[in-house]
Amino acid sequence: MFSEKKLDKRIFKKLENLLLLSDFGTSSTKKILSMFKIAIKKKNITESTVAIKIFKKQLLNMLKINKKIDRNINSSMPFVILVVGVNGVGKTTTIVKLAHYYKKLGKTVLLSAGDTFRSAAIDQLIELGLKYNISVFSKSLGSDPASVVFDSIQNAIKKKIDILIIDTAGRLHNKNHLIQELQKINRVIEKFYLTSFYEIFLVLDAGIGQNSVQQAKIFSANLNITGSIITKLDGTAKGGVIFSIFSDLLIPVCYICTGEKITDFKIFNRKNFINSFLNIC
Template sequence: MKKNFFLNFFSFSKKKRKKVVENKNNILKKNKKIHHISVSNVDKNIFDSSNIISKRSFTNSLMDVSQKSSRDCDKYNLNKVDIQSNQDAKKISTGKNLLELKNNSFINRNNFIKNLKEKLKKTRNYLGLGIKNIFSNKNVDVNLFNKLEEQLLLSDIGFATTNLIINNLKKETIRNKLSNTKEVYDLLKGQMLNILSKVEKNIDVVQSDFPFVILMVGVNGVGKTTTVGKLAAKYKKLGKSVMLAAGDTFRAAAIEQLKEWGFKNNISVIAQRMNADPAAVVFDAIKSAQAKKIDILIIDTAGRLHNKVYLMNELKKIKRVVNKVNILAPHEIILVVDACSGQNIVQQTKLFHESLDLTGIVITKLDGTAKGGVIFSVANQFYIPIYYIGTGENITDLKVFNSRTFIESIF
């Protein structure tokens, strides 16, 4: 009888112990750590039958020890972490970080687009909203395409590019048998995005070549010197060593303006007296940059009319001087154009490209004009990468060109 009692007692206690341990493990799993608890790890005196008064006191004692072991894992040597559990916890943590990063990126992108929409307000109101109003008509017919063609031409997209867009739009509409204006509208945005995506590219700075030479050119008044200063500040912020060359020796204000940018950003500026030979200034700048192991040298040049042969020849001379010092330079020849010039930009790009073989374009002052549609014409006709767009006077208003973001900001 006594023997059966103890057998039943310890059978019952074993179940209780197992249940307590399982409960504890479940609690610890919630904290993403699993502590392995076994009876052998707990004070063995607890199980001595001489210390047991009743089943209830035994169970309570075991629960007390279990709780104590949770608080003092190190004391009872119970702090054995399951490796797989740690890995799972790490995955969950990493997933949360990635999700948080993705959310932050999404928020930043939305803020960026919102800001760009505000900057491109004039172009958006004239081009984007103008096109949207045309598609408010429910009928997909000849009248729709005629009105669209007129709106594109008025938005400075140019005849050649407008003709391309309209013809492709008609073909795709017929081929896909589209009868809904919303579908045709989306098709239009896709075609315009395709035009811009072909010229979306970043400047690839060659690290092994000192210095990496960027030659900035353009006509008078397009914001060339300001763009040089902003670009220099961007590279300095990225940890690059930068030097500026004041190649515009015909305008005293240009030299002072460039020196001011250099002072603000702690960047060296190589300059000479007014009316000095620009090629000589550039030569000195390259030699200095080579000696100091400067990462990037940006050369500002005098604004000149693109249709004046002798002025364009001076730019060619600067290019030859740079090339003699470093056969791979200039690594970039970037044309700066003013969006307010509209279709005149096309002619500027054509003549500068013929003379210097341009590698990139920066379009400034997009915030102050409704003629932003010219960007489609330039992209379609020349396939020259558009590196940056200017949307204001602040240093943050020189933005890396992104075709999708631009389309979203316009439409």
């Protein structure tokens, strides 16, 4: 696109198509192009090689945030991570990847089976916990999820666990009574913790594009979402939805899943992501 030496009006149209096809959404696309045009006009840029550097820097700045991940992970109390998201986004497997990641850092981890509505959810978490040697706290099917969370926190405190990761039922984000259940769980956590001692991570599927933004809007309107984990970036998804989630809702992307292996999980790096997106090394 930027192979020509001189900037051409056709480049802006091609760039617009690229962003839209990469799930940036209309709002973010218009914002990005407007900022780009203003920047090159202000500096009187006519060379494509210079323009692409400005464009890249612009994208980097759009994802800039001062959030510190694992802010109080070394405190005397277990650090709690509540994980939420709708069915099908890969929430449970992502939780296990997250737990495995922390174990590799030398932390003790306990998983809480807070999805008590489906027996398969509890079984899946226990099975994966056994496979990767990760402890799981669970109660019987149909138990009150908030009571499971309460007991798991007490269990984590008693065993001096470093990190407690809580699974929740796959919430249909347009069902108020299910959202209310999540809020109840959140209130239970708040009885034990100040906000600096726990995170609420929203798991989103990169493959569904702008639908992820709608999910994020509903969840963030009802919970203090502190970060997101983007799954399925190993498929056809371009990941542009990351810009919409951040620019519209200020929800930082903390981790990404790039495959099905337990190790296909990493801290989100905005520079690497943009380099990959623009195919610039």
